[in-house]
Amino acid sequence: MRFAIIAITLALASDTIGQQTSQADLSWKKLDARVGEIAEQFDGVMGVAIVDLTDGRMISRNADRVFPTASSIKIAILLELYHQEQEARGGAGGKAKLNDIYTFDPKELVEFSQIMAGLTPGVTRITNRDLAQFMVAVSDNTAANILIDRVGKDNVNAMLRGLGLTKTMLRRKMMDFAAARRGEENTSTPEEMARLLGAIYQGRILKKELNELFIKQLSTLKESYIPHDLPAGVQVANKPGNLQNVRTDSGIVFVKDRPFAMSVMTSSARDERAAERAISEIALEAYHYFEMRGKTSDQGRALEAR
Numbered sequence: 001m002r003f004a005i006i007a008i009t010l011a012l013a014s015d016t017i018g019q020q021t022s023q024a025d026l027s028w029k030k031l032d033a034r035v036g037e038i039a040e041q042f043d044g045v046m047g048v049a050i051v052d053l054t055d056g057r058m059i060s061r062n063a064d065r066v067f068p069t070a071s072s073i074k075i076a077i078l079l080e081l082y083h084q085e086q087e088a089r090g091g092a093g094g095k096a097k098l099n100d101i102y103t104f105d106p107k108e109l110v111e112f113s114q115i116m117a118g119l120t121p122g123v124t125r126i127t128n129r130d131l132a133q134f135m136v137a138v139s140d141n142t143a144a145n146i147l148i149d150r151v152g153k154d155n156v157n158a159m160l161r162g163l164g165l166t167k168t169m170l171r172r173k174m175m176d177f178a179a180a181r182r183g184e185e186n187t188s189t190p191e192e193m194a195r196l197l198g199a200i201y202q203g204r205i206l207k208k209e210l211n212e213l214f215i216k217q218l219s220t221l222k223e224s225y226i227p228h229d230l231p232a233g234v235q236v237a238n239k240p241g242n243l244q245n246v247r248t249d250s251g252i253v254f255v256k257d258r259p260f261a262m263s264v265m266t267s268s269a270r271d272e273r274a275a276e277r278a279i280s281e282i283a284l285e286a287y288h289y290f291e292m293r294g295k296t297s298d299q300g301r302a303l304e305a306r
Contacts, residue, residue, distance in 0.1 A: 044266055071241035074239050168188035200237075229283065
């Protein structure tokens with residue numbers, strides 16, 4: 001009798017898990033269709049990549065199309081800074097370190113540098129990590145340019161090539177519009193940005209301690225599009241970007257038990273506010289799906305544990 005009860009329980013559990021899987025597949029198809037609707041209705045060009053960091057499945061629309069990254073390229077600059085910190089800890093010389101000191105020089109100021117413009121020339125001394133915080137939290141362009149000088153543009157691109165990302169390129173400093181007019185734009189694709197975030201999440205670049213510090217810094221609360229409509233308290237490690245008629249945002253959304261990476265890149269947007277709303281809407285639709293999958297995973301584990 002005892003074995004019969006166990007067999008019935010296992011059969012019921014298997015049936016329930018099967019139903020949950022079928023429901024999840026249907027919900028995934030609905031999310032895919034909804035993303036397609038938003039992309040098709042967008043008055044401009046939109047690329048989308050959403051990656052399930054648990055099973056690797058991806059939803060994509062124009063995901064291999066090359067877009068200007070705007071400030072989302074700062075994810076790669078930040079990553080190379082941490083990468084060089086890791087190399088320095090391993091004994092390599094000539095590497096930028098998080099605690100290296102920078103003394104503010106007003107000659108390096110460029111536009112949209114809310115924090116750096118308020119520092120005291122020749123007096124204020126800050127670390128590379130501080131510069132990175134300004135770059136992430138308020139997208140300070142002077143801080144980003146100083147870090148580009150310190151880590152080296154070629155080193156950023158070599159790190160990206162090492163990950164197999166051939167279309168993600170740091171070609172110019174922030175606010176260098178002369179370079180942009182020459183075609184030296186910072187670029188990527190939604191798929192490559194999502195793959196970069198997936199590699200970060202999986203710890204393929206940084207060791208555990210530095211990876212956790214990197215993700216914590218990238219998760220600094222900031223004005224951005226992915227978390228805009230999400231419930232308060234959801235951790236999002238992301239970096240948005242904007243140029244004229246361009247809006248982008250790429251990040252990891254840490255849904256309980258079902259994190260995902262996403263990148264939405266737009267160009268030729270006639271209505272920039274509409275582009276921002278579209279990114280937020282896609283993020284919310286994705287969040288609802290992955291939240292449901294996280295709860296389903298919890299229920300599945302509970303059934304299997306009986």
